[in-house]
Amino acid sequence: VVAVVLGLILRQGTSFKSTFIDRCEQFEGYNCEKIWGAFEKAYVGRDPCEVPMEAYDPFIAAAHFKPACGRMMFWSKTKDLVHDFTEKKDCFLTLEDTLLGSVVNDLTWCGKEGSSETFTTGCPGWTYCENNTVRSFWNRASAAFADVACGDVTAMLNGSITTPFNSASIFASIEVKRFDSSRVKNLNVVLVTQKNFVTNCTNASLKNLQKELDAGIKYNCKEVAEAQIHECSSDPQKPCGSCW
Numbered sequence: 001v002v003a004v005v006l007g008l009i010l011r012q013g014t015s016f017k018s019t020f021i022d023r024c025e026q027f028e029g030y031n032c033e034k035i036w037g038a039f040e041k042a043y044v045g046r047d048p049c050e051v052p053m054e055a056y057d058p059f060i061a062a063a064h065f066k067p068a069c070g071r072m073m074f075w076s077k078t079k080d081l082v083h084d085f086t087e088k089k090d091c092f093l094t095l096e097d098t099l100l101g102s103v104v105n106d107l108t109w110c111g112k113e114g115s116s117e118t119f120t121t122g123c124p125g126w127t128y129c130e131n132n133t134v135r136s137f138w139n140r141a142s143a144a145f146a147d148v149a150c151g152d153v154t155a156m157l158n159g160s161i162t163t164p165f166n167s168a169s170i171f172a173s174i175e176v177k178r179f180d181s182s183r184v185k186n187l188n189v190v191l192v193t194q195k196n197f198v199t200n201c202t203n204a205s206l207k208n209l210q211k212e213l214d215a216g217i218k219y220n221c222k223e224v225a226e227a228q229i230h231e232c233s234s235d236p237q238k239p240c241g242s243c244w
């Protein structure tokens with residue numbers, strides 16, 4: 001009994017790291033122990049509300065990746081739909097499909113002052129404090145993903161809300177601002193609509209999106225029914241370019 005309890009305690013302490021390493025090893029050509037070390041340095045031993053996004057710079061440098069021009073997919077308020085689509089159809093890559101985002105997707109983690117451990121409970125929530133461990137990670141990883149965006153870039157936005165382009169979102173506050181016209185040719189917005197959708201491509205927030213874009217980046221918006229996206233992702237016969 002003692003051994004089992006001890007085992008459980010030890011396993012709890014190492015499970016975050018082993019999940020990180022296992023996910024990292026799905027990608028070829030990276031030193032996952034080194035990437036873990038760089039990641040951990042960002043927050044271990046720190047107040048979990050005082051982790052600025054720059055703390056993850058060494059992780060970003062260690063997990064450098066090659067952009068997939070023309071296939072990069074951004075999203076805001078469409079998390080489940082977009083990942084269902086990218087999982088089933090090998091057309092686009094979201095941040096969560098790359099090493100950068102996949103190692104901690106859907107996880108919570110933080111450190112504590114005076115401790116060298118990684119905790120997965122008792123961490124500050126997304127809005128509890130601005131510079132929290134998890135939020136700063138996504139700010140930094142999103143910035144890195146947007147920095148290398150190239151060719152035609154796609155963004156799946158939610159047409160069932162009144163402000164699909166919300167200035168408080170990471171997509172608006174970080175990613176769009178980093179698209180550089182020397183690399184990005186077009187931004188193609190896929191505005192996902194449901195039955196009683198409240199928004200279309202003439203939406204005021206989408207006007208702001210166009211204003212925010214670096215001069216020289218062309219803009220396109222298309223309303224696409226959510227059902228059409230589901231149909232397309234579940235039909236292996238349909239080629240990438242035919243979904244919208």
Ligand code: ZNA
Nearest residue numbers: 074075076077078079095105106126138142169170171172
């Ligand atoms: N995979 C993630 O958990 C994640 C990914 C979290 C945050 C950002 N991202 C990047 S940024 C992603 O690759 C997209 O390209 C970008 C989407 O960020 P967004 O524009 O801020 O979109 P969103 O739908 O508002 O938020 C994205 C995700 O952030 C959500 O699904 C949540 O996991 C998290 N989040 C955002 N706001 C809150 C929140 N979680 C808890 N409370 C919140 N208020």
